[in-house]
Amino acid sequence: MTQNFSLSNDTWDLHRRADRDRQRHNDKIKEVVKQNLADIISEQDIITADRGKLVKVPIRGLELPHIRFDPYDHERVGQGQGGSKQGDILGRAPSPDEAQGVGKKAGTEPGVDYYEAEFTIDELAEMVFEDLHLPNMQDKGVKQILSEQAVFNTITRRGITSNLDRKRTLLEAYRRNTRQGNPQKWHIRDEDKRFKNYDMLTEPQRNAVVFAMRDVSGSMGEFEAYICRSFYFWMVRFLTTKYANTEIVFITCHTDAREVDETQFFSVGDSGGTRMSSAYSLALEIIEKRYNPREWNIYPFLFSDGYNWGDQECVELVRRMVTMCNLIGYGEIGSDELQFGVGFAPLGQAYQEAFQNDPNVVLVKINEKEDVWPALKMFFSKRHAVPG
Amino acid sequence: MGLSHSQQVELEGWIETIWDKAKEMGLDPYPTHFEVAPQHIIYELGSYGLPARFSHWTFGRDYHRQKTSYEYGLSKIYEIVFNTDPTQAFLVEDNSMLSHKFVVAHVLGHSDFFKRNTYFAHTDRQMIEHARLHAERIHEYEVEFGWAEVEGFLDTVMSIQEHFDPTAAIFRSKTHEQHEADRKRGPGGPETDYDDLWNVIPDADSPKVRARKIPEEPEKDILRFLAVHGRELAEWQRDIVEMVREEMFYFLPQMRTKIMNEGWASFWHERILESLDLTAEEHWEFRRLHSGVLSPSGSKMQINPYYVGFQILKDIRRRWDGEPEQDDRVEEDWTGREIVRHGGEGMKKLFEVIEQDSDVTFLRQYLSDKLVKKLDLYTYKREEVNGQDVWVIQDTDWRRVRDNITDSMTNFGQPVIYVEDGDYLRRGALYLRHAYDGKHLDIEYTKRVLTNIHKLWSRSVHLETVVGDAKTLISYNGSEFSEDPA
Numbered sequence: 001m002t003q004n005f006s007l008s009n010d011t012w013d014l015h016r017r018a019d020r021d022r023q024r025h026n027d028k029i030k031e032v033v034k035q036n037l038a039d040i041i042s043e044q045d046i047i048t049a050d051r052g053k054l055v056k057v058p059i060r061g062l063e064l065p066h067i068r069f070d071p072y073d074h075e076r077v078g079q080g081q082g083g084s085k086q087g088d089i090l091g092r093a094p095s096p097d098e099a100q101g102v103g104k105k106a107g108t109e110p111g112v113d114y115y116e117a118e119f120t121i122d123e124l125a126e127m128v129f130e131d132l133h134l135p136n137m138q139d140k141g142v143k144q145i146l147s148e149q150a151v152f153n154t155i156t157r158r159g160i161t162s163n164l165d166r167k168r169t170l171l172e173a174y175r176r177n178t179r180q181g182n183p184q185k186w187h188i189r190d191e192d193k194r195f196k197n198y199d200m201l202t203e204p205q206r207n208a209v210v211f212a213m214r215d216v217s218g219s220m221g222e223f224e225a226y227i228c229r230s231f232y233f234w235m236v237r238f239l240t241t242k243y244a245n246t247e248i249v250f251i252t253c254h255t256d257a258r259e260v261d262e263t264q265f266f267s268v269g270d271s272g273g274t275r276m277s278s279a280y281s282l283a284l285e286i287i288e289k290r291y292n293p294r295e296w297n298i299y300p301f302l303f304s305d306g307y308n309w310g311d312q313e314c315v316e317l318v319r320r321m322v323t324m325c326n327l328i329g330y331g332e333i334g335s336d337e338l339q340f341g342v343g344f345a346p347l348g349q350a351y352q353e354a355f356q357n358d359p360n361v362v363l364v365k366i367n368e369k370e371d372v373w374p375a376l377k378m379f380f381s382k383r384h385a386v387p388g
Numbered sequence: 389m390g391l392s393h394s395q396q397v398e399l400e401g402w403i404e405t406i407w408d409k410a411k412e413m414g415l416d417p418y419p420t421h422f423e424v425a426p427q428h429i430i431y432e433l434g435s436y437g438l439p440a441r442f443s444h445w446t447f448g449r450d451y452h453r454q455k456t457s458y459e460y461g462l463s464k465i466y467e468i469v470f471n472t473d474p475t476q477a478f479l480v481e482d483n484s485m486l487s488h489k490f491v492v493a494h495v496l497g498h499s500d501f502f503k504r505n506t507y508f509a510h511t512d513r514q515m516i517e518h519a520r521l522h523a524e525r526i527h528e529y530e531v532e533f534g535w536a537e538v539e540g541f542l543d544t545v546m547s548i549q550e551h552f553d554p555t556a557a558i559f560r561s562k563t564h565e566q567h568e569a570d571r572k573r574g575p576g577g578p579e580t581d582y583d584d585l586w587n588v589i590p591d592a593d594s595p596k597v598r599a600r601k602i603p604e605e606p607e608k609d610i611l612r613f614l615a616v617h618g619r620e621l622a623e624w625q626r627d628i629v630e631m632v633r634e635e636m637f638y639f640l641p642q643m644r645t646k647i648m649n650e651g652w653a654s655f656w657h658e659r660i661l662e663s664l665d666l667t668a669e670e671h672w673e674f675r676r677l678h679s680g681v682l683s684p685s686g687s688k689m690q691i692n693p694y695y696v697g698f699q700i701l702k703d704i705r706r707r708w709d710g711e712p713e714q715d716d717r718v719e720e721d722w723t724g725r726e727i728v729r730h731g732g733e734g735m736k737k738l739f740e741v742i743e744q745d746s747d748v749t750f751l752r753q754y755l756s757d758k759l760v761k762k763l764d765l766y767t768y769k770r771e772e773v774n775g776q777d778v779w780v781i782q783d784t785d786w787r788r789v790r791d792n793i794t795d796s797m798t799n800f801g802q803p804v805i806y807v808e809d810g811d812y813l814r815r816g817a818l819y820l821r822h823a824y825d826g827k828h829l830d831i832e833y834t835k836r837v838l839t840n841i842h843k844l845w846s847r848s849v850h851l852e853t854v855v856g857d858a859k860t861l862i863s864y865n866g867s868e869f870s871e872d873p874a
Contacts, residue, residue, distance in 0.1 A: 012425050079688065
């Protein structure tokens with residue numbers, strides 16, 4: 001009898017076909033995430049997450065669409081473990097909203113066509129920071145600490161074998177063999193070998209300090225606290241990638257300003273009047289005592305609703321600060337519907353007039369969560385334009 | 389190398405034994421090539437559908453999901469088999485010897501099905517090689533026209549890949565010449581045998597030639613239609629449409645016979661393994677594997693095709709073998725006479741069923757009330773209960789279940805769309821019609837697909853369907869949608 005079957009048992013070690021397409025899919029997910037950063041970065045569970053934690057991001061619109069039946073329009077057939085009867089509830093169904101993609105679970109349920117991709121905070125941050133720039137970073141520092149880094153930036157003919165540059169070596173060998181009339185030969189001689197080599201680079205260490213200032217007067221509520229938190233979270237993370245040493249000073253202010261710790265800073269507001277000039281005065285005092293402008297890059301940022309006693313006083317103080325700070329920010333939070341699109345409140349208007357032509361004073365208006373991302377981009381953009 | 393030399397020799401011995409048993413019991417598989425591969429290769433093959441198929445991110449996505457699901461212990465694939473001659477099957481290298489035997493027997497069942505079932509009669513048994521050539525050509529296009537361009541085009545084509553019809557040519561009602569003759573006769577409808585009665589005196593004004601219609605008859609094969617008539621498509625794009633269509637053509641019979649095919653393979657792995665000399669331990673492991681494959685699906689929203697197919701086949705065999713059970717329904721033929729079976733014809737009947745049926749006809753004929761109860765099948769739908777959206781069982785009546793399941797498999801579960809007019813309004817617009825059968829379309833998705841069809845057609849695209857109760861024409865002109873009563 002002729003054998004009608006065969007069995008092969010080869011090695012598959014070199015087979016990596018699906019990885020390319022998997023990578024491409026991952027890239028597409030990232031594209032979707034980048035388009036939706038405004039929604040994603042102001043999510044509560046992201047800004048409160050630990051560094052290493054995985055964050056789930058719902059991905060929509062990545063599936064290939066097909067002309068399909070409305071999954072909720074008609075009955076389907078299912079199968080139970082026995083004894084199922086009319087009226088039994090099989091499980092929670094996505095509501096019409098969720099079916100559009102605002103839900104939790106994907107998988108075997110009909111109609112649910114999105115899923116959640118997982119990212120670490122660092123991966124998300126990397127995507128966020130791709131679009132942020134630090135326009136006038138300065139090498140400041142009498143107290144310059146030199147940090148050393150090895151950078152592979154030269155190619156040499158001698159070196160240790162572990163640093164062999166295989167690609168260049170092969171290329172050299174190919175060139176030489178071809179020159180000698182043997183283009184098919186790949187024989188490698190010592191003279192073909194190329195090695196990567198490194199230089200030690202010294203970089204002046206840069207220091208930065210953020211003055212996170214926040215209006216905690218009675219008019220500032222939970223939403224305002226949340227916006228501050230979201231904004232400072234990304235601001236500090238971003239600065240950390242640019243400066244070896246980043247410190248934050250938290251200042252809350254109603255009529256009096258106080259230096260507080262992080263927890264106190266983000267808790268909901270006090271009551272009382274509003275005199276933001278005291279926050280600036282305190283910041284200036286602290287700069288004088290602890291952060292010599294010649295050694296530190298200074299970023300003061302104030303969040304307020306813009307209703308304040310003594311706007312001109314604030315303008316004067318900011319004018320003094322401009323000389324010693326890299327960038328000064330003012331964020332006005334208007335959750336009140338009446339303020340929508342109307343422009344800045346009195347404090348904002350005062351700044352607008354005073355610093356119209358100063359690229360180092362940036363004014364942003366935040367009405368809803370999704371505005372945090374544009375605000376960040378405006379603050380850390382290459383060229384500053386004062387919003388009109 | 390997954391197996392040690394001695395394992396390989398042992399497995400070869402077993403394959404030979406199983407092969408002989410299968411032949412003895414009446415199976416007629418293609419020669420079969422087994423290949424041992426690591427788990428991740430099995431997932432790769434599963435997600436691409438064919439070895440060395442062209443590259444696309446959706447395959448990468450499926451691969452990632454299957455692999456993740458396996459790594460979390462949620463699912464495992466034991467085997468992959470391709471419909472080719474010789475049959476190509478893959479075994480997972482870290483399986484036990486018993487699992488290998490189980491899978492080999494299962495694979496021979498599939499291979500027999502591929503060879504026996506009439507829906508597979510015209511499939512390309514060299515498809516692996518052809519898919520490889522497709523992949524090479526598509527890769528060349530990537531090099532020549534840029535991978536982003538090619539990927540974007542594939543995205544577009546693959547979103548309508550299920551709209552093809554290999555049988556369209558057979559079911560045309562008239563030839564091209566007849567259509568032409570009709571057209572030249574002008575208005576007054578098609579030719580009939582009585583025309584000479586009315587046309588004794590030819591009307592001098594009458595014979596106005598009608599404009600040529602494209603397509604002459606409603607065309608269900610949208611892929612082919614676009615490849616032939618799409619004015620703005622480049623040659624490489626037409627080629628890709630044809631390649632995608634060809635591969636879908638290959639997968640079509642598998643989509644139409646999933647339940648039967650898996651049922652048949654399961655039926656045979658059981659029969660064959662029961663006939664082998666297994667140790668008590670091996671027998672226990674076999675039973676455990678068997679019941680793992682043949683149990684209700686974990687999700688209550690789906691059926692397990694292995695289980696359903698297997699039970700129906702066993703039931704057919706029992707009835708035709710003449711082993712009545714107490715609550716069997718009395719079977720009547722169409723005149724109302726009771727059908728009497730002689731018994732002993734179970735296997736003969738099974739081979740007939742496997743040869744002739746597809747899932748739709750199979751379920752319509754053999755899914756009985758007893759089976760619906762035994763398999764615990766039901767229909768369900770979304771309802772609001774106490775302000776919560778939940779899935780609720782609607783009915784367990786066997787007729788309703790049967791009608792629902794066969795309906796959901798008609799046209800392998802996809803809406804039927806026809807090209808009605810390729811020169812709509814004499815502006816070269818494309819007019820599509822959804823053959824509405826009581827189930828509405830997902831409008832959101834449909835609109836996204838219409839933008840894709842627009843990319844292929846380069847002019848306005850219209851789709852007639854039913855929204856709510858009203859016949860509606862959804863139109864897309866390249867920048868915006870409109871919905872009008874049709």
